[in-house]
Amino acid sequence: MSQSPKPQRPTDPAKAAPSPKPSAPSARSSEPSRRSSEPSPRSSEPSPRSPEAPPPPVPTSADVARLAGVSRATVSYVLNNAAAVRISEPTRRKVREAAEELGYVPHAAARTLRAGHTRIVLLPTSHVPAGPLYSAFLDDLQWALRRLDYTVVQYGSLGLSGDQAARAWAELRPVAVISLGEIVLSARNVATLERAGAKAVITLGPVGVPGAHALVLDQGEVGAAAALHLVERGHRRIGVVVPEEPGLELFSAPRLAGARSVAGAEVEPVPLARTEESAGRLARRWRSLGLDAVYAYNDEYAMLLMRAFQDEGLRIPGDVAVIGADDLLLGRLLRPRLSTVRIQMPTGDYLAALVDRAVREGAEPAERHGLMAASAIPREST
Amino acid sequence: MSQSPKPQRPTDPAKAAPSPKPSAPSARSSEPSRRSSEPSPRSSEPSPRSPEAPPPPVPTSADVARLAGVSRATVSYVLNNAAAVRISEPTRRKVREAAEELGYVPHAAARTLRAGHTRIVLLPTSHVPAGPLYSAFLDDLQWALRRLDYTVVQYGSLGLSGDQAARAWAELRPVAVISLGEIVLSARNVATLERAGAKAVITLGPVGVPGAHALVLDQGEVGAAAALHLVERGHRRIGVVVPEEPGLELFSAPRLAGARSVAGAEVEPVPLARTEESAGRLARRWRSLGLDAVYAYNDEYAMLLMRAFQDEGLRIPGDVAVIGADDLLLGRLLRPRLSTVRIQMPTGDYLAALVDRAVREGAEPAERHGLMAASAIPREST
DNA sequence: TTGAAAGCGATACCAT
């Protein structure tokens, strides 16, 4: 076992011939099959795209070096503006021109492998939650992260289990993962990611995840703000819409609980699907429920429900008060104008800074609460 | 040059001592700095996360091999279910258990480098266009691509120029790029990507891109369908909303042109921002415009405008007919119910199959038209 | 100032 390495055949036949390269690597590396050491098949023309020519090999830094008449090391120095080494200006220009001419783009995988780490911040996406609130937040976050020189990669994780997802993400060796809460991570998953080099696993959602930096956005506050508002308006018997669509439980359950926590509120869960039919059915049996107000989960469900109530002859807010959440534009367009709960998300800058700190200083995982402020916006529907 | 390799120092000091490992690789590779060849610092415990311990090295296939008592080759065979090689069942189990125990996850970059290509399909995203139509399409596409074993990566490209973006994408060596039209690619950019190994550059949008597989989704059809519908209903003086929000010109201009192309329609462009104020202003000067119908770009703008009209005392469709586009749920909730144009996008399966064919057979770039069907859905607002 | 070369991790040949 512990015998020293026996160089039965010369350690590296290829490297033995530095400059002109031995005629051809013969049938050596047979698998990747492409690649012929000379970038252009022969001529120097830009190759007018012959119909069935094998795809031209991707230029490497070695190609650039050859064209510029320097070593690969020099190419690397120039292209990365290496500060520790001084390269003459003529050489720099030669290198840059060669790179330009070949259309050279460095190979991220090779760099990653060499460096031992990436600057990838991975954002899992499953369903794009389509809300303008969310969109703006996402744009903001990406922007802030790029300013800090991270590469933002959204990884489509639709329909993956937590385990599958964690493995798939880990393969990319992201330096950080920011889970927006669509996929529920277990402590195991967090461990997988950290073993794969992730310096920060941040979850943004209604529940904390053991081992991760959790920004707990307490959805309960949303429900509480809504219920409190209704109670203050003199309502007591409050229906709370619980969407029937799967995947929303993580949000709806805490919102319901938050509403329940409000003193003076008698809360009744009300299942509702995001369809006209479901809303119609609910409206028709509404009077039998004996409720005088409803918190409709969010503005979309609220709109749906308001319409159904109105078609049923119920007056808003006279017969039933309605409040939504998310402060969508459409709420202001409804008549009566929809009261809502506005949710304050952490800014992209804040989150990006958190990532950066964790990456650089290895901040301890912790749960942060109270980052999400929820406040009722009274309009005409309550 | 052709001197045989001179092993000044043993080719690989690490490999020389498989089991106990030579104290440390001294100050050899100083840059990546981490990595100490032994996965666990010493003990076999899962390490109770000592406060300031250096991060444990990421396990590699070599670690798995060592733990399982086999070679790295064997590990690779087992973990990839290599068909060409038969490995005994006990060995397989040993390897799998070792991998499991270490929480081994293969390093995508290393595999990529070795393989010479990736299975990444890159979807640039800049603004998340937030429409449910778009979301559904995206989900669909990701799903279809994953079924074909591609890795879908959305690359946040907010605020990058075409050149910057193309370079950044090319670094990842994606096997295909599907540009959803938010970023406008030039022929140069396409060339950059193809030189970097992309087998297919597909653009999906109102305009074709030279050199790319272009799925031209002719937005003109949407405008035409809307205008035609209005003309058939007896309207002639038709306003066409042109959103003032930046980034929508690529869609709004062809839609406007499409409306203009309809015989019998007298089209007037109408700028409108996605705010209540803008809609209110427009509604107030509406009567002076002498128009009897409006195609409001999409359902959101239509809703905005309908509300403003109604607040202004204009009757719909009596005084002004309104039609939107995208067939959003909210259209059916408005009163009167909003007529709309439903847009038929190519399915994710179709697009995924197109990618796959291009990747495997190197299909020639071509423009495909007529993939987008648009049909008016009459409801009550026209 | 530049070049030679080691080596990051995984894979698939070619031996055994």
Next chain:
DNA sequence: ATGGTATCGCTTTCAA
């Protein structure tokens, strides 16, 4: 049935 090992492209040390 397994193991040794060259290789992918890039960065960076060390030597010249």
